[in-house]
Amino acid sequence: MKSLKFGLIGTGFMGKAHAIALRSVGTAFPSVPSPVLACLVDSNAERASSLAKSWGFAQSSTDWQGLCTDPDIDVVDICTPNHLHKEMALAAIGAGKHVYCEKPLALTTKDAAEIAQAARAAGVRTSMGFNYMCNPLIELAKQAIESGEIGEIFSFCGNYQEDYLSDPATPFSWRCLRAQGGHGALADLGTHLINMAEYLLGPIASVMGSMTTVHRQRPDPASGEMRNVENEDIAQALVRFACGCTGTMDISRIATGKKCGLTFEIFGSKGSLSFDQERMNELRVYKTSDDEKLRGYRTILAGPQHPDYAAFCPAPGHGLGINDLKVIEVKNLLKSIENDEAIFSDFDNGYRVQMITDAIYDSSNESRWVNTEAAAN
Amino acid sequence: MKSLKFGLIGTGFMGKAHAIALRSVGTAFPSVPSPVLACLVDSNAERASSLAKSWGFAQSSTDWQGLCTDPDIDVVDICTPNHLHKEMALAAIGAGKHVYCEKPLALTTKDAAEIAQAARAAGVRTSMGFNYMCNPLIELAKQAIESGEIGEIFSFCGNYQEDYLSDPATPFSWRCLRAQGGHGALADLGTHLINMAEYLLGPIASVMGSMTTVHRQRPDPASGEMRNVENEDIAQALVRFACGCTGTMDISRIATGKKCGLTFEIFGSKGSLSFDQERMNELRVYKTSDDEKLRGYRTILAGPQHPDYAAFCPAPGHGLGINDLKVIEVKNLLKSIENDEAIFSDFDNGYRVQMITDAIYDSSNESRWVNTEAAAN
């Protein structure tokens, strides 16, 4: 297997990020199969054609169904609005394609379960766009937890706070509609946090959520009239992990001042970990085994001694960026296909994330703790 | 009114902090009535006598009841273990003394209500030992909220994390006994956080708590045998304020690496605030009115332009310490007595804090949201 032909659907924020990653991955990781930028799909033919040229795709199209069944395509890459994921993913899986999909996998747990099951049945490889967990320092955090370096885990405080809808004058978009975006802050931001939490600490067993829509109406850019916002600005939750660790989560799209505030603190019996995506090249680690006088949080700068960093730069502390995380994500997918082995985060993880967001939603509506396994059915 | 005679009961951590503050307040704040260090009380006569000399008290005693009724005493200052507060406070109030009491006010809401009501009925002035909120930068934060500078408040994330019981080998103490310490992390740490939250944002209306005891036994220093810990290591909560703001709280005495992690983030429509007691001379403020290109969190260093700072130092950024906050707390009490006006935090605030910790406890036990007013009865 020397190369894999990618068809990319969608040309927004994530479409471009995927295109950059697909083009760069071979230079950074020469030993994985090369992605071939075969076809770019957008509902607007002119936009598809123009961006295909800019981004280096061999062809463009407006026909995503055609792409999914095109025998020349190995991987279908879905970067469209949330409500389109299901139909596209099922079509691609149905045609035996490997599928790469932005989060969230679907709008409901039921849909997510259906997609994940279809992928398993078809034996195709899948990947979700949970780029933040591809950070070398997150891998380091996972190693520190798994090796027992910070001991038994007591508690977790995780937030994902941004402010892109903090201003009530920011116009209405599909993200505010339940039928197109599904959940609000939970879908956009919470999915990343929940997946990160499960990656690091294992399954979340139960949740107690509280969701709030602060800006209940926003101006519709088309009509200029005020339109009802259908999903939450803020989702807060208490969580309990299967491992016994307990936690809090604050997920907000109106956290004024926060630009990419995906943060966590993990406290264990022998140490602790602290991370903030706004300083994505730093992991803070505390170890009780350090001599007491000189004990304190260590600020570890990402470097070639950490997983995947050396592919980008041989010198430590020089700084990776968000697009580099996407390159690692693509590399992981390429290796998954090459080795025919599942990875974290595949569609099964995407399903779990959807199930937990739905559990938080149900819990908030019903003012009670919800067991996540129960929520899945 | 030129001076006020203080009788201090208790010679532990807080006893010493109060003694330092009583001695220093006159130099920092020459215009308030001078406290006279009249009598130091400890159950051990030798310790009382020796420390009275060191700390500058005119007399010492082992008889706290006698102190409470001594006509020469104006203010009774209670720095004893939690379960002794009630009897001492009621005795002092009964004798018409002003009372200064360390947190928590009592072990139960009912007891706290009784004490607060007795103080109101007697017309005496009271103060709780919530020193952290005496920070000039907390006063600045309050001004920023009240003036509308950061707009309508959306959400609150507040934590108080320390690690003094993180190690399971740390011996059992009265703090681990429900009958002597009352709650665990909630009483020691949560009380500060809850009072701070109400000071800044007004009443907490309802709570949803989750409490965990991780280290269920600790070695008894006397017997060397393992003894059951009766209260929580971790208390986590979702909270809703009467003003509409929602929040999360993580309160832990086993947060490895945290030494005085009293932190909050407050998000509003026009800006936000961020504070960490471990960097107590900094308040971070974000303002949406700043020019977009140069907008970012401002790190404000405490200085003489902020309330009370100039009493300690005319130069900005030189750094106040925890004992200076105690001096401000004492100054506030002295002014409260001089002007016969209630202050935040008096026993009514102490009562509310107790009520809310009990509501978190009930909520955790019953897995349901608890309204704080209901909990009070």
Add this chain to the structure above:
Amino acid sequence: MKSLKFGLIGTGFMGKAHAIALRSVGTAFPSVPSPVLACLVDSNAERASSLAKSWGFAQSSTDWQGLCTDPDIDVVDICTPNHLHKEMALAAIGAGKHVYCEKPLALTTKDAAEIAQAARAAGVRTSMGFNYMCNPLIELAKQAIESGEIGEIFSFCGNYQEDYLSDPATPFSWRCLRAQGGHGALADLGTHLINMAEYLLGPIASVMGSMTTVHRQRPDPASGEMRNVENEDIAQALVRFACGCTGTMDISRIATGKKCGLTFEIFGSKGSLSFDQERMNELRVYKTSDDEKLRGYRTILAGPQHPDYAAFCPAPGHGLGINDLKVIEVKNLLKSIENDEAIFSDFDNGYRVQMITDAIYDSSNESRWVNTEAAAN
């Protein structure tokens, strides 16, 4: 002009960084001419061929002279050890090629002058590999200075500290030889700092340097014997800018703990700026015009409101990386060629940097202030 054919010489740290940038620039900046990865040159034919495939070059070669005169090549990109820059640059210029060269431009001021003059005479476009100044936040800093936002500039404190040779056991390399590396820390690190300083504040007029070689011998990896280090580990300097601003510089390759410590603080009459490459997505800005109570350093996160950032990501605070700076550097070169206009940093800037490093060297040797213009002749 639709595309430009690049021939890249050198396959080390910088060779790979250039390759990644050349491949990515079209996706990030679709409107500039596309670079074509035409030929990769390395003295080892096998390495050249293998990496050419991995990195996406159409051809490979061991013949850099042939590349320089190849009519199919538009731009010669030099990523070889320092002492080879001169011959290669002159050959490429002689053949009328545009030239992109890693720093330092040459080993001596005389050589650098010769190269810069040749490029001017030939009318070709040139660019130096000073990637750090391509950071959107450095452009923001420059705008803040030029617009007068921080007023008249008083002083500059700039450092570039790394620790790659901190350990005396780190083997000898060509970087330690005067004939191959030229200066030591000054050439590797100081060049970046000096160029950054001149970009932000204009010409440096005079310098007073002090250079130190701490580890005077290192083990030769070939022979295993100790070999004399011929250039400095640390270069410190006082500097005076033509604008009147004065400054200090600390440049070290043995600053234990520093990984990419390119930092500066610039103090002006109306504000100040502070930057640290290890937190390359943050610029700290202080403005005296802020209300006194809420005045403090603002931590500005890079976002699409800043130059070039939006080419990589539409969302603020998501984080660019070092390789993204290289992409901007390539974009600047491509635009320079397209518009036939000089850019900062071209070979004239490369010449000035070399002149100033030599002035620091002379100054250190002669224990006197050296005027940089005098040093140039």
Add this chain to the structure above:
Amino acid sequence: MKSLKFGLIGTGFMGKAHAIALRSVGTAFPSVPSPVLACLVDSNAERASSLAKSWGFAQSSTDWQGLCTDPDIDVVDICTPNHLHKEMALAAIGAGKHVYCEKPLALTTKDAAEIAQAARAAGVRTSMGFNYMCNPLIELAKQAIESGEIGEIFSFCGNYQEDYLSDPATPFSWRCLRAQGGHGALADLGTHLINMAEYLLGPIASVMGSMTTVHRQRPDPASGEMRNVENEDIAQALVRFACGCTGTMDISRIATGKKCGLTFEIFGSKGSLSFDQERMNELRVYKTSDDEKLRGYRTILAGPQHPDYAAFCPAPGHGLGINDLKVIEVKNLLKSIENDEAIFSDFDNGYRVQMITDAIYDSSNESRWVNTEAAAN
């Protein structure tokens, strides 16, 4: 020796800080001799009398000469403007008093030498007001250096930056007059930095200075007319320590945004140290012996495991303040008198600091390196 009677001359910033410290030291450090606040001296009788009452002095006076010869006084504490230090110190020493003096010791090296020699000859104990070095974390830094924990020391970057004269409209004061203030930024700020450097790394052997007066005139508050500033706003220097370490210093009273920017970085073969007085409760330490994957600067919070901290608070991370450093300074003096042993920083240290500031001044004037021992004669 149970108590020592203090006479304090001067009631400005430092006078008040000393008064607070004298009153608090007994509570924090009960085992050292108690200072008795015997007499407060100010040239204004009313001010002296009023502040004596506020601050707790038994008496007040306008006669500093009388104080110096008063047989009831044990220690003369000098907090007056710089040019008065010499006469007062010599008078006190002449009367056999111990002397506590704010920095700088004198206006010239010659005067400082005379005072230090007189104190030695008289056998009295002395202390300078270099409070910043009394920080528990500075003591920890010194221990880390002396124990070899960070290895052989390579380099030092030390700054002391404030902005109290950054605004050209700030009025003229005695600090701007050579005859009253002596040096400018060097006297106010540089003295602290130089003393700290020598405390940590031993003698400074030679210096190369560059001094600048940016705001050459300031409005006289009396006349309203512009008046010439006679000393420097900025002093920058290269320094070489006797131990072989080299360094840079930036000392500025016009560093806009800096409030107490006394910072240093010390790089050694096995680690490094970093400190910033604006975060005075943190010391950053890097150790090459840490496992490579988890190596990074440790942020150490001051706590009871560090020298002197426990005297103020038994709990770590709760934060000391600038006035607590003054208490430690007073404690050190009291112990010095009790044990009849010299301390760092006594008048010999004050002399060295004066000598080095004068060497920087001469060096700047003469554009040459100046050996500090030579400068002393």
